[in-house]
Amino acid sequence: MKTLLIGASSNPERYANMVLKSLLRHGHEVEAIGLKKEVIEGVSVGTEKIPFEAIHTVTLYLNPVRQQEYYDYIISLKPERVIFNPGTENPEFYRLLTANGIGYEEACTLVLLTTNQF
Numbered sequence: 046m047k048t049l050l051i052g053a054s055s056n057p058e059r060y061a062n063m064v065l066k067s068l069l070r071h072g073h074e075v076e077a078i079g080l081k082k083e084v085i086e087g088v089s090v091g092t093e094k095i096p097f098e099a100i101h102t103v104t105l106y107l108n109p110v111r112q113q114e115y116y117d118y119i120i121s122l123k124p125e126r127v128i129f130n131p132g133t134e135n136p137e138f139y140r141l142l143t144a145n146g147i148g149y150e151e152a153c154t155l156v157l158l159t160t161n162q163f
Contacts, residue, residue: 130141
């Protein structure tokens with residue numbers, strides 16, 4: 046299952062960093078977008094909205110204001126679901142996702158992975 050992590054960070058104290066590593070440990074293919082180009086655990090982090098193919102899940106680590114520039118992009122990827130991690134909850138985006146047939150959940154990706162519910 047391919048996951049796109051938006052808000053990637055090389056800072057090991059950030060949850061986005063912990064989740065990227067955990068996704069890899071659990072055998073998931075990961076694409077990542079962040080504020081700067083870098084490589085984390087062998088994953089190239091880009092800064093541009095690349096039209097990735099076959100994204101199953103998008104996991105967000107951006108506050109609702111920063112998410113706005115990604116609305117159309119995420120919808121265009123047609124993921125099965127978008128995970129809104131703590132602090133990223135966004136009812137406006139929920140409505141857009143629902144209108145486009147995309148599922149979403151308010152959850153912690155790290156907890157979902159740790160408890161085998163991802």
